[in-house]
Amino acid sequence: xxxxxxxxxxxxxxxxxxxxxxxxxxxxxxxxxxxxxxxxxxxxxxxxxxxxxxxxxxxxxxxxxxxxxxxxxxxxxxxxxxxxxxxxxxxxxxxxxxxxxxxxxxxxxxxxxxxxxxxxxxxxxxxxxxxxxxxxxxxxxxxxxxxxxxxxxxxxxxxxxxxxxxxxxxxxxxxxxxxxxxxxxxxxxxxxxxxxxxxxxxxxxxxxxxxxxxxxxxxxxxxxxxxxxxxxxxxxxxxxxxxxxxxxxxxxxxxxxxxxxxxxxxxxxxxxxxxxxxxxxxxxxxxxxxxxxxxxxxxxxxxxxxxxxxxxxxxxxxxxxxxxxxxxxxxxxxxxxxxxxxxxxxxxxxxxxxxxxxxxxxxxxxxxxxxxxxxxxxxxxxxxxxxxxxxxxxxxxxxxxxxxxxxxxxxxxxxxxxxxxxxxxxxxxxxxxxxxxxxxxxxxxxxxxxxxxxxxxxxxxxxxxxxxxxxxxxxxxxxxxxxxxxxxxxxxxxxxxxxxxxxxxxxxxxxxxxxxxxxxxxxxxxxxxxxxxxxxxxxxxxxxxxxxxxxxxxxxxxxxxxxxxxxxxxxxxxxxxxxxxxxxxxxxxxxxxxxxxxxxxxxxxxxxxxxxxxxxxxxxxxxxxxxxxxxxxxxxxxxxxxxxxxxxxxxxxxxxxxx
Amino acid sequence: xxxxxxxxxxxxxxxxxxxxxxxxxxxxxxxxxxxxxxxxxxxxxxxxxxxxxxxxxxxxxxxxxxxxxxxxxxxxxxxxxxxxxxxxxxxxxxxxxxxxxxxxxxxxxxxxxxxxxxxxxxxxxxxxxxxxxxxxxxxxxxxxxxxxxxxxxxxxxxxx
Ligand SMILES: Cc1cc2nc3c(=O)[nH]c(=O)nc-3n(C[C@H](O)[C@H](O)[C@H](O)COP(=O)(O)OP(=O)(O)OC[C@H]3O[C@@H](n4cnc5c(N)ncnc54)[C@H](O)[C@@H]3O)c2cc1C
Numbered sequence: 001x002x003x004x005x006x007x008x009x010x011x012x013x014x015x016x017x018x019x020x021x022x023x024x025x026x027x028x029x030x031x032x033x034x035x036x037x038x039x040x041x042x043x044x045x046x047x048x049x050x051x052x053x054x055x056x057x058x059x060x061x062x063x064x065x066x067x068x069x070x071x072x073x074x075x076x077x078x079x080x081x082x083x084x085x086x087x088x089x090x091x092x093x094x095x096x097x098x099x100x101x102x103x104x105x106x107x108x109x110x111x112x113x114x115x116x117x118x119x120x121x122x123x124x125x126x127x128x129x130x131x132x133x134x135x136x137x138x139x140x141x142x143x144x145x146x147x148x149x150x151x152x153x154x155x156x157x158x159x160x161x162x163x164x165x166x167x168x169x170x171x172x173x174x175x176x177x178x179x180x181x182x183x184x185x186x187x188x189x190x191x192x193x194x195x196x197x198x199x200x201x202x203x204x205x206x207x208x209x210x211x212x213x214x215x216x217x218x219x220x221x222x223x224x225x226x227x228x229x230x231x232x233x234x235x236x237x238x239x240x241x242x243x244x245x246x247x248x249x250x251x252x253x254x255x256x257x258x259x260x261x262x263x264x265x266x267x268x269x270x271x272x273x274x275x276x277x278x279x280x281x282x283x284x285x286x287x288x289x290x291x292x293x294x295x296x297x298x299x300x301x302x303x304x305x306x307x308x309x310x311x312x313x314x315x316x317x318x319x320x321x322x323x324x325x326x327x328x329x330x331x332x333x334x335x336x337x338x339x340x341x342x343x344x345x346x347x348x349x350x351x352x353x354x355x356x357x358x359x360x361x362x363x364x365x366x367x368x369x370x371x372x373x374x375x376x377x378x379x380x381x382x383x384x385x386x387x388x389x390x391x392x393x394x395x396x397x398x399x400x401x402x403x404x405x406x407x408x409x410x411x412x413x414x415x416x417x418x419x420x421x422x423x424x425x426x427x428x429x430x431x432x433x434x435x436x437x438x439x440x441x442x443x444x445x446x447x448x449x450x451x452x453x454x455x456x457x458x459x460x461x462x463x464x465x466x467x468x469x470x471x472x473x474x475x476x477x478x479x480x481x482x483x484x485x486x487x488x489x490x491x492x493x494x495x496x497x498x499x500x501x502x503x504x505x506x507x508x509x510x511x512x513x514x515x516x517x518x519x520x521x522x523x524x525x526x527x528x529x530x531x532x533x534x535x536x537x538x539x540x541x542x543x544x545x546x547x548x549x550x551x552x553x554x555x556x557x558x559x560x561x562x563x564x565x566x567x568x569x570x571x572x573x574x575x576x577x578x579x580x581x582x583x584x585x586x587x588x589x590x591x592x593x594x595x596x597x598x599x600x601x602x603x604x605x606x607x608x609x610x611x612x613x614x615x616x617x618x619x620x621x622x623x624x625x626x627x628x629x630x631x632x633x634x635x636x637x638x639x640x641x642x643x644x645x646x647x648x649x650x651x652x653x654x655x656x657x658x659x
Numbered sequence: 660x661x662x663x664x665x666x667x668x669x670x671x672x673x674x675x676x677x678x679x680x681x682x683x684x685x686x687x688x689x690x691x692x693x694x695x696x697x698x699x700x701x702x703x704x705x706x707x708x709x710x711x712x713x714x715x716x717x718x719x720x721x722x723x724x725x726x727x728x729x730x731x732x733x734x735x736x737x738x739x740x741x742x743x744x745x746x747x748x749x750x751x752x753x754x755x756x757x758x759x760x761x762x763x764x765x766x767x768x769x770x771x772x773x774x775x776x777x778x779x780x781x782x783x784x785x786x787x788x789x790x791x792x793x794x795x796x797x798x799x800x801x802x803x804x805x806x807x808x809x810x811x812x813x814x815x816x817x818x819x
Contacts, residue, residue: 099703110684531754595755628723629720630759645724
């Protein structure tokens with residue numbers, strides 16, 4: 001028989017004014033199992049808590065009900081209080097007689113009756129409470145950062161600087177992401193390479209960071225504090241332990257291939273570093289285009305390499321490592337406008353380009369050394385048209401969302417063009433100008449001062465005429481059709497999630513929104529966490545944003561990881577699902593409804609009715625289960641139950657209400 | 660009592676049901692999720708909103724925790740109305756729990772109607788933590804609707 005103590009809080013007059021506490025106490029004393037009832041003006045105060053603790057000792061109480069404010073307010077307070085007593089912190093129920101009773105019912109009679117019901121329900125429930133114990137989950141204090149763009153770089157540096165080892169996995173041969181392709185960055189116009197490259201070098205040289213370039217995550221098991229991750233390191237055909245990065249192989253390689261980094265505006269070799277400042281600063285061999293692989297000829301690099309670092313027989317390697325936390329920073333791609341915008345030539349006009357290509361053209365270290373020229377004929381364009389929101393804010397063709405960086409880089413490009421070509425003309429077609437960052441509106445205003453012509457409206461069609469491109473659109477302010485004869489057209493295309501976001505999301509149990517961006521646990525209050533404990537988001541993997549926002553989010557995610565790593569161990573939530581193995585019939589329905597991938601089917605051999613049987617049963621991973629209880633309602637054989645909210649407890653409450 | 664037994668169980672006669680006491684008030688149980696509706700109800704308290712005292716909340720982590728059997732059990736034991744309330748679809752604290760609630764409970768509501776329980780007695784509502792007003796309105800509406808119907812007699816255990 002349980003020995004229940006019920007503690008009735010007056011909350012000053014907050015409760016006592018509209019609930020007859022004496023009647024409540026009298027009624028409570030009659031309830032089965034209740035051995036003691038006490039009233040107090042402020043149960044949550046220090047003396048109030050002392051009184052509860054003393055009564056527990058004096059009256060041999062083994063579980064308590066506190067009738068007070070909402071459990072959302074003080075459940076934790078009273079649980080903490082119980083840790084100093086002989087009573088298990090989970091042998092506690094709270095009857096919410098303030099927010100849901102005294103504050104909302106003016107009629108004292110009705111309010112008192114309801115308070116009695118609420119206390120009776122809590123008493124009935126606590127009667128079936130069982131002690132629950134948190135366990136300590138050890139933490140592997142090593143972080144995995146996926147994606148080496150500016151977000152991944154920042155996160156890795158922050159965690160490594162705090163003294164914890166980090167693995168930075170990047171699928172390309174070098175880290176740097178999109179930022180390292182940019183020329184200058186708004187609004188300060190500092191050269192992107194000058195602020196990004198030093199950070200890349202810091203990563204490369206950091207004793208706590210291991211870069212795994214040309215690598216991708218292949219498999220993940222485990223849970224917060226203890227993820228086991230298998231990473232595929234693709235064959236680079238070069239032994240990085242020996243290679244000095246002298247570059248001789250690249251110089252002498254006879255195979256020329258279109259450079260991805262230069263957006264198709266230049267060639268690279270088959271053995272190559274994607275760009276000069278690449279980190280790691282060592283080349284890889286592109287086997288698809290290397291003559292040794294395609295024709296079994298050449299091998300010049302192998303002959304010339306002074307340290308014998310070339311390995312034509314190199315193979316993919318799988319490495320498996322333990323991590324305590326993961327940051328996903330897989331970034332964005334630009335939308336493939338060519339498949340969507342037939343009216344802009346669908347990619348057939350060489351001088352209709354996207355923003356990143358323009359970045360390479362104006363970049364001093366780019367293929368044209370920063371001279372603005374047309375890709376088709378190398379001539380300097382005099383009239384440039386820039387079109388914003390290509391694919392953004394256009395639910396019919398592209399995406400409904402705003403890509404957030406384009407208004408600003410559009411202004412940046414206009415400014416840069418007018419700066420470099422004194423007699424140039426720049427027309428910017430826009431829907432709105434969204435310049436809401438620090439110093440952003442001033443930047444946009446300066447671009448107008450520079451002489452850029454902003455036309456509110458979309459371009460409806462582009463067609464070539466001679467060596468010009470005729471852009472026709474509507475100026476929606478004057479309601480007139482505008483026609484511009486342009487030499488070069490730059491499309492500010494929408495950002496969209498990386499192709500691999502889907503696979504990454506699935507591996508880590510992180511959901512994606514309708515547009516495919518990885519979703520945070522709460523859009524306002526948990527912006528860098530995900531619904532998988534221990535997995536965080538940084539940068540554009542979570543949604544379109546510019547560099548300052550990426551960096552801020554990356555540091556926030558890193559702070560979360562560092563915070564966790566500073567703990568001795570994690571405390572597990574004991575209110576989780578449990579399986580009754582006898583009743584589980586192995587249908588697996590629960591596996592499908594679990595949002596945390598916390599349930600797996602396991603084949604077990606067990607003795608039942610004196611015979612050995614082999615069958616499937618559900619097994620709960622206590623590290624992953626968050627205690628929502630969705631599985632319990634899906635279980636046809638009632639084999640699943642949720643600790644803290646068991647079927648029995650709930651039915652007891654219902655019964656108590658109906659007495 | 661299983662559902663099959665419940666269907667077989669003797670029903671109160673119309674005459675018995677007609678004897679409704681003067682001061683009878685409906686007994687309504689609301690299963691609410693901890694994160695949205697329970698928080699919305701707390702906010703209604705914080706705002707000192709006023710609503711009838713006929714609804715009792717039973718706090719669960721998620722509306723997805725509500726087993727349809729709990730609902731039937733409540734009617735059997737003497738509840739006149741049952742509400743299942745959770746976060747708005749798409750806002751579930753556990754990402755997907757209330758999607759299951761929505762499907763399961765809407766189907767169950769039609770089933771209960773088929774069994775003879777008026778649909779007004781069993782309602783599913785999405786109330787966020789900020790929708791104190793919606794919580795109050797839901798309670799007011801539910802109390803009014805169930806009061807109009809009178810005590811539930813269907814599947815009620817004898818003596819309840
Ligand atoms: C034309 C243009 C100009 C811009 N100009 C500016 C500007 O002036 N100022 C500004 O603030 N912002 C600007 N931006 C926005 C800026 O580019 C982004 O905010 C920023 O670069 C995003 O960084 P990120 O790290 O989130 O993503 P990314 O730079 O995309 O990095 C993601 C990295 O993850 C890697 N990766 C992806 N998937 C995987 C995987 N599965 N496994 C391992 N690695 C993976 C990718 O290879 C990449 O290296 C501009 C954008 C464009 C398009």
